[in-house]
Amino acid sequence: MKFNNRDDIIQLTPLWQGERFDDGRPRVPDDILRRMERITNEEAWAVLERHGYRYQFEGNLRMVHPNKVLVGRAVTAVMVPKRPDLHDYLLEYGQKEEGRKGFFNVWVIDTLVEDDVIVVDMFDKVVEGTFSGGNLSTTIATRTKRGQVIYGGIRDLQQILEIENLQTYYRGIDPTPIRDVTLIGMNVPCRIGGAICMPGDVVLGTPAGVTFIPPHLAEEICISAEKTRLRDMFGFVRIREGKYSSSDIDVAEWAPEIEEDFRRWRENNTPDDLKHLVWDEQPSV
Structure with missing residues (x-):
């Protein structure tokens, strides 16, 4: 397997006919992102429902800034509980074969560019499932100017509250560091609660929750x-x-x-x- 594989991403997003990033992710135009910032979840839902997309909204998330809208292009990550043989192989493979540094969460963050939103399935793990804290959230804000959606935990909330250009959706807070999780996919289909997110989806986060919009419908x-x-x-x-x-x-x-x-x-x-x-x-x- 390969992490963030261009051919796989293109294969999984065949309905998008526009520009793509080097890694194959659909690149919805900047103007669409700007216009999307004034749209509600209900307005997006009406079109998604009409096209048969019934599992694109998740409302059971906390948000750091209650009145701040989040819009950007999804970079997805899927974590699973640690199984030693799988964990050790994938960690060694990523570091030695793909030249990645640090732990799994850093690998994903290092790929981010401006207007991205990192979307992480941490299988609702909060204790020792804290994908980002003050340092990594600062990196995410610096790279994306947008934010993060984490179906799991965060830490260092007081520091995250002070970070400019960052919105965060998350399930819970815990002081523990991230442990006993393994990254099994980067820019692959990703489940956030009852919703599914694909690489390159437009993420629309409002006070009501988060909608993941297929790029061809944006x-x-x-x-x-x-x-x-x-x-x-x-x-x-x-x-x-x-x-x-x-x-x-x-x-x-x-x-x-x-x-x-x-x-x-x-x-x-x-x-x-x-x-x-x-x-x-x-x-x-």
Whole structure:
């Protein structure tokens, strides 16, 4: 086996037809990441559900900064409990054959680049399952300017709270160091609670939880959410004006006269950051 194998990553992400990193991970454009920062988990879920992606959200995580949104490209890692023969072989293989330094968690962190989010399946281990503390979290923040999602533990919370450009989702806190775990995959399919994350997924973390968005659906989710946002703006205005009631607006399909009113309204009221939207087809609500 090889850690972070380009051929394997490309094989596992065939629906992505855009740019890729050298390691094969899908590279969703920077503009999509910027637009994704204004999207809610519910807006993303609606599109994912429509395409049959039912296991992309995990809400049973703690977060260090309650009001800070996390968006970035996933770098995944899968840990398992230590089995000596497997552990010793993989540690020696990574260090001698692939030239990796330090322990398994450092191997993954050393691959990170700006706008990455490290996503770690630590099989919900907290005691001696502390993937990162103050030092490694500082490295993650320096490399990514984004953050980390750890289905396991962290330590040094007081230090992590002081780190700029870092959001952290985690399961628990413990003062113990990381022990008795083995890395069996880097940039492979990764389970975070009830959700699955793939290398290159767009990670969307909000106060509600974390959604892992397949890269080939990221732009569609942005467009759908942005159209919904503009429709909401119109609806709020018309309700405040008393022109329509909530029963007129809060429905799956607007009456034709409301749709026509919306078409005229958006000609002069669309904010600059939404003027790229195309309305040739009926927008989803």
